[in-house]
Amino acid sequence: MRHFLDFEKPIAELEGQIEELRRTTDAGGIDVAEEIGRLRDKAEKLLSATYAKLSPWQKTQVARHPERPKCLAYVAGLIEDFMPLAGDRAFADDAAVVGGLGRFRGRNVMVLGTEKGTDTESRIRHNFGSAKPEGYRKARRLIELAGRFNLPILSFVDTAGAFPGIEAEARGQAEAIARSIEACLDAPVPFVATIIGEGGSGGAIALAAADRVLMLEHSIYSVISPEGCASILWRDAAKAPEAAEALRLTAEDLRRLNLVDGVVPEPMGGAHREAEVMIASVGDRIEAFLNPLLALDGSTLRARRREKFLEMGRTGVV
Template sequence: MRHFLDFEKPIAELEGKLEELRRTTDAGGLDLHEEIEKLRDKAEKLLAATYAKLTPWQKAQVARHPERPKCLHYVEALIEDWTPLAGDRAFGEDAAIISGLGRFRGRPVAVLGTEKGHDTETRVKHNFGMAKPEGYRKARRIMQLAGRFNLPILSFVDTSGAFPGIEAEARGQAEAIARSIEAGLEAPVPFVATIIGEGGSGGAIALATADRVLMLEHAIYSVISPEGCASILWRDATLAPQAAEALKLTAEDLKRLALIDTVITEPLGGAHRDTAATLASVGDAVAAALDPLLKLDGPTLKARRRDKFLEMGRSAVA
């Protein structure tokens, strides 16, 4: 059964009635095909109207939808000959960050991503996509490995942020994130990052200091979650909708501010309504972003990437 968000309740009611009519017809009762077509058309129009005017807070809810495709869905669909790599060679393995080698449309690549999990068991296994220092040190190791063997880097970001527990701080969380960011900036190979769900704070930037940053239409990308922002500024997490508005965390806002490069259109109703179409669209967008980068040498890539992120800072100050 499909999971509906709070603002989708009118859509849920119409689709529920539509399903009842279908069951009645399939059971050999009345011929209700005409009524089904009218109701389907009404439901589609309501879905289109609702998603045409989503607020930033509603987009945050869509980005967190439990049925939204996760990092491993993209790996399975887009990467051939997948070989996962584990461990940071210093402390241990962190399942919140997926890493490995494979082929993207025939080309060898290194892949990184944050994995939230899709059910209770996998969410606990992957710590809800919140990485610890060893995860970011693993990411740094893979980026350096990619540079050594001239492999383009692809990353898929979906995290509410780095793990905030005391053990992570004790093991150097901030330093690990900073080193991962540094490794991304210094990689002498093409680097394409895609925000597929949530892009939360330094935990996201650690895997997104890329030549090209792509973002799905209903994903979010921000220095802090709306709830965290509201709690800090107003001491009231229920003001998250207002915080989401102020944070400018939608793909449209970030494209206008030149903080991302490309917005990838999602199927009507969000990525979770047509996973196959979403995966295909992301694959095409990644390929389009990667192709021109392959023509550039390492020093040029590094210099352009550095200038790109320095310009973001200059624009923010201005």
């Protein structure tokens, strides 16, 4: 059964009526095809009107939709012969960060991403996509491995942020994130990152300091979650909608500010409504961004990548 967000309740009611009429027809009742068609047209128009004017807070809810394709869905749909690699060679393996070798449209690549999980068991196993220091150390290890073997890097980011627990801080969370960002900037190979859901704080940029950064239309990317921002500024997490507006965290905002390089349109109603279409579309955009980078040597890639991120700090945009 499809999960509907709070602002989608009118759409849910129409789709519920359509399903009821379908069951009536299946049970041998009267032919209601005309009524189903009328309700379907009405639902599609309402869906289109609703998604044409989403607020930043509503986009945040879409980015967090439980049925939204996660990192491993993109890996399964785009990467052939994926071979996962585990561990940071220092403490443990962190399932919040996944990575490994595979082939993207015939080319050998290194894949990285943050995985939230799709049900209760997998969400707990992947710690809801919130990585600990060993996760970022694993990412750094795989990025450096990609550099040694001249493998382009693709990352898929979907995290509310790095894990904030005491044990993570005790094991050097901030340093691990900084080292992962450093490895991203130093990689002598093409690097394309895609924000597929939430891009939360340093936990996201640790896997997204790339040559080209894509965002899905209804994804978000920010220095802090709206709830965290509201708790700090107003001491009231209920003011998250106002914080979302102020943070400029939508794909449209970030593209306008030149902080990301491209926005991938989503199917009407969000990526979760047509996951396979969404994944294929992301693959096409990644390929379009990756191909020109393949012609550049390592020193040029590093220099351009560093300049790209330094330039963001020179704009004066707030």
